[in-house]
Amino acid sequence: MKVLDRLAACFERLPGVGRKSAERFAYHVLAMPLKDVEDFADGLLAARRDLRACGVCGCFDEADPCAVCSDESRDRSLLCVVDRSGAAALIERTGGYRGLYHVLGGHLHSLPRTGRPQPRVKALLARAEKDPPREIVLALPPSAEGEATAAMLARMLKPLGLRVTRLGVGLPAGSELEYADEVTLARAIEGRTGL
């Protein structure tokens, strides 16, 4: 059934979805009410059509510049660097950050190294030089790739005389010591704070 394989291949392009899950999703669609499938197809097209990357920060939004960039009440002296637009949305939801964002669009290691420039990194440096923020928060994941990217960005940004910070690494709030892996626990000890 070529039509099923074709749909499974579409699902397989989603992050973290393997062949078996993709096939399961495709079969699920066959048994869905037609109305729901039409809504799904329309939702894909509408989202792709109505949302675009903000020309300033790179976050997806209906407007360009985006709602955050054009909000005059935001703290323009704080710049938060994220790997993708979804990460900025997660930070927004905490309600604890009132600065601006800059979407990198990936990690430096996964971007091509030679020849082609890294446009979003160039844009970050240009932004930081043109209107230097008080602080740049590198909100990249505490994974090997994320940390390597943060280290490379810090090496580029610090010579500009900017304060560069990263997210705290440690025990998840509400968790037990027993369930933390050794690296996390070591990082939590290292990053201990005064009371």
Place this chain on the structure above:
Amino acid sequence: MKVLDRLAACFERLPGVGRKSAERFAYHVLAMPLKDVEDFADGLLAARRDLRACGVCGCFDEADPCAVCSDESRDRSLLCVVDRSGAAALIERTGGYRGLYHVLGGHLHSLPRTGRPQPRVKALLARAEKDPPREIVLALPPSAEGEATAAMLARMLKPLGLRVTRLGVGLPAGSELEYADEVTLARAIEGRTGL
């Protein structure tokens, strides 16, 4: 961004997809080439439109009766009961089964118990009575729900004088004893076969 939430809600309807994965998928779509998003939307509609449940066995196919049901070379004295059409596709891929199928559309425990009849179970009993197969293989998952369903079906089918079997339960091929859970190992001992 309502348009993004709407798309995430569509992804969240897929089996095993939670809110966070659904949002991640939605953001991924925003960054996909327009052509790929159009293919995805079209793939959903095409699959839902071109494939339908076979009137005989319930498997999804372009044709009704499906390719398996209308294949004269299949062994019509063997009937394999599966919970969903995707399970039949997995068995087909092994190349080790040449009989027919019957899709149940779920597990008996998850189907409504009272009032409404269970149409696919009724259809199975009607098929088995009209043209009794040599053997009915209950290819349901060895989970609590699957085993309860198999037991209930066996109680209905055996009085008709039919041979009812189920899939073997034991160690996955190529695995080590250390990695099997105790229930699986106990079932493997119980289901040991002569050499």
